[in-house]
Amino acid sequence: MNLSNIVDSFYHLSWQNAVMLVIGFVLIALAIIKEYEPTLLLPIGFGCVLANLGMDSGVGFMKVLYDAGISTELFPLLIFIGVGAMIDFRPLLAMPKMVILGAAGQFGIYGTLILGCLLAKLFPQLGWGLAEAASIGTIGAIDGPTAIYVASQIAPHMLGPIAVAAYSYMSLIPIIQPPIMKALTTKKDRQIHMEYAPREVSDRAVIVFPMLVTIAISIISPDAAPLIAALMLGNLMKESGVVDRLDKAAQNEIINVSTLFLGLAVGGTMTGESFLNWGVLFIMALGLLAFVLDTVAGVLFGQLMKIITGRKINPLIGACGISAFPMAGRIAAQIALEDDPDNFILMHAMGANTSGQLGSVVAGGVLLALVKTFIF
Numbered sequence: 001m002n003l004s005n006i007v008d009s010f011y012h013l014s015w016q017n018a019v020m021l022v023i024g025f026v027l028i029a030l031a032i033i034k035e036y037e038p039t040l041l042l043p044i045g046f047g048c049v050l051a052n053l054g055m056d057s058g059v060g061f062m063k064v065l066y067d068a069g070i071s072t073e074l075f076p077l078l079i080f081i082g083v084g085a086m087i088d089f090r091p092l093l094a095m096p097k098m099v100i101l102g103a104a105g106q107f108g109i110y111g112t113l114i115l116g117c118l119l120a121k122l123f124p125q126l127g128w129g130l131a132e133a134a135s136i137g138t139i140g141a142i143d144g145p146t147a148i149y150v151a152s153q154i155a156p157h158m159l160g161p162i163a164v165a166a167y168s169y170m171s172l173i174p175i176i177q178p179p180i181m182k183a184l185t186t187k188k189d190r191q192i193h194m195e196y197a198p199r200e201v202s203d204r205a206v207i208v209f210p211m212l213v214t215i216a217i218s219i220i221s222p223d224a225a226p227l228i229a230a231l232m233l234g235n236l237m238k239e240s241g242v243v244d245r246l247d248k249a250a251q252n253e254i255i256n257v258s259t260l261f262l263g264l265a266v267g268g269t270m271t272g273e274s275f276l277n278w279g280v281l282f283i284m285a286l287g288l289l290a291f292v293l294d295t296v297a298g299v300l301f302g303q304l305m306k307i308i309t310g311r312k313i314n315p316l317i318g319a320c321g322i323s324a325f326p327m328a329g330r331i332a333a334q335i336a337l338e339d340d341p342d343n344f345i346l347m348h349a350m351g352a353n354t355s356g357q358l359g360s361v362v363a364g365g366v367l368l369a370l371v372k373t374f375i376f
Contacts, residue, residue: 016272017052023275024048024267027164036171039256040144040263044164047267062268065261070152070159075262076145077230082255083145083357084234085247087325089209091351093201097305098317098348102355104301105321106363108140108293112286113367119282126279131155131375134367136283139166140290141360142173143323148262149227150364154371160270161280165287173327176288177295178335181319184299189306190339192314194348203239210236217362223372224365231361295319298352314345320352323360329353 027045031038047062069075092098116133120126135155138147139162147166151159169176182190210232218225237247302318316332329349336343 013052014272016276018272020052020270020272020275021049024052024270030171037167039259040167041171043260043263044167044267044270047264048160048270049267050264051268051271062264065265066268069258069261070148070265071156073149073152073226075258075265076149076152077226078258079145079255079262080227080230081234082250082252082258083325084210084231084236085238085250087231087235087238087354087357088350089235089354090201090206091347092354093205093209094199095348095351098351098355100305101298101301101318101321101352102357102359103321104318105294105298105323105352105356106141106359107297108290108295109137109360109363109367111293112140112290113137115289116286119286123282126282128279129375131371132158134371135162136286137290138162138364138367139169139283139287140294141323141363142166142170142291142294142328143357143360143364144170146227146323146360146364148266150367153368154375157274158279158283160266160275161283162287163266164270165284169287169291170324170327173324174331176291177319177328177331180292180295181299181316181332181335184296184303185315187339189303189315190336191343192306192311193340193343194312194314194317194345196344196347206239207236210239213358217358217365221362221365221369223368224361227361227364228358231357291322294322298322314343314348317345317349317352320349321356321359322353323357325353325357326350328356 024045027041027048030036031042031045050062113133113136116128116136117130120128120133131154135147135151135158138150141147144163144166148159148163151162155162214225214229214232217228234250237243237250298318298321299315300318301321302313302315305313305318306315314336316336320328320332322328329346329352332349333344333346336345
């Protein structure tokens with residue numbers, strides 16, 4: 001490339017492209033300096049930079065990645081296989097009542113869906129409908145692959161901001177959740193000790209579980225079948241103990257390569273023209289609201305369970321009913337230890353957290369079914 005071509009490239013760089021270049025560099029800085037979800041924010045940021053230098057998803061290798069992995073929903077499914085291989089469902093199987101908290105942790109999804117529909121009526125210039133509101137609601141799952149999977153099917157034009165919001169808020173769990181948890185609980189609540197004498201979970205149970213869940217959810221919510229099947233395939237490979245190489249590949253090479261390609265493809269959609277508008281600000285704000293509502297509803301349900309059980313449930317574990325595994329469970333356990341160094345609720349928190357992972361998949365399937373029923 002000669003000097004005149006370089007000058008011409010800068011001449012055609014719009015102010016929107018310049019702003020998005022800064023945003024791309026900020027995402028890269030957050031990944032490197034703050035270590036906020038670096039495995040995804042770094043490739044998203046780099047893809048954003050490339051897109052605004054003229055290498056967007058309409059040309060070149062990022063178009064190939066988008067067509068191969070986003071349009072086909074392949075990358076989120078491959079990532080879910082890796083996630084499934086990392087999850088241990090024994091705490092949930094030992095304490096099945098944690099399913100209630102996993103359901104409560106999805107409240108923000110549906111609350112944001114309703115609010116998004118109201119905003120679409122109040123601000124018709126946004127150009128939103130049920131599909132856009134549902135896609136924004138999935139941010140509340142705090143589960144990047146689920147949000148991307150749903151948005152890519154019903155609102156692909158919103159994929160960039162939805163992916164950035166989902167993964168950004170996931171990385172900010174240690175900042176966003178603790179103040180809410182402390183505001184909705186007393187010190188006495190946080191000091192509640194929970195007995196951990198669960199029923200014994202056999203090896204046969206953990207092998208049968210992923211197959212039964214796949215069948216049940218595929219019947220109840222067919223649109224969630226691909227996601228739940230990928231998650232449970234990964235878990236079955238782990239628990240079977242007979243495909244060690246596949247299990248390790250799912251936890252490492254497959255999920256890592258898929259995350260890299262997904263990040264670049266999503267970043268490639270973040271051009272200045274499509275990203276810098278009021279709609280994106282609404283998306284980010286609604287996504288944060290969905291996260292807050294999830295946490296509030298979860299803790300309040302935890303409080304209800306505390307009352308019903310006669311203070312045998314620490315309400316902190318209610319905040320773990322979101323999909324961000326295992327970060328949400330660890331944060332709840334950490335807060336409990338701050339008020340009582342001898343209060344160990346980690347296993348209970350992980351039971352609620354794995355339930356939240358299942359709940360987010362079901363919620364995503366429900367949203368897809370809802371939109372396809374009334375629109376497509």
